[in-house]
Amino acid sequence: MSRRRRSVMSEELKYELAKDLGFYDTVKEEGWGGIKAKDAGNMVKRAIQLAEQAASRKS
DSSP: OOOOOOOSSOHHHHHHHHHHHTOHHHHHHHOGGGSOHHHHHHHHHHHHHHHHHHHHHHO
8 A cells, every 4th residue: 555645845846946956857757756866855955945044034
């Protein structure tokens, strides 16, 4: 039985990050499974940076 994970990031944010980081074409052609682990890690790092920036603006 497969487990379905609930995504923390919205699809819109994921696509925006993929565009910003330069691998959107890969995602478009091959899906999320086609990106490199390094690209996925960079995407998570960037999402964390954005969340930290948003949190600091609220303080």
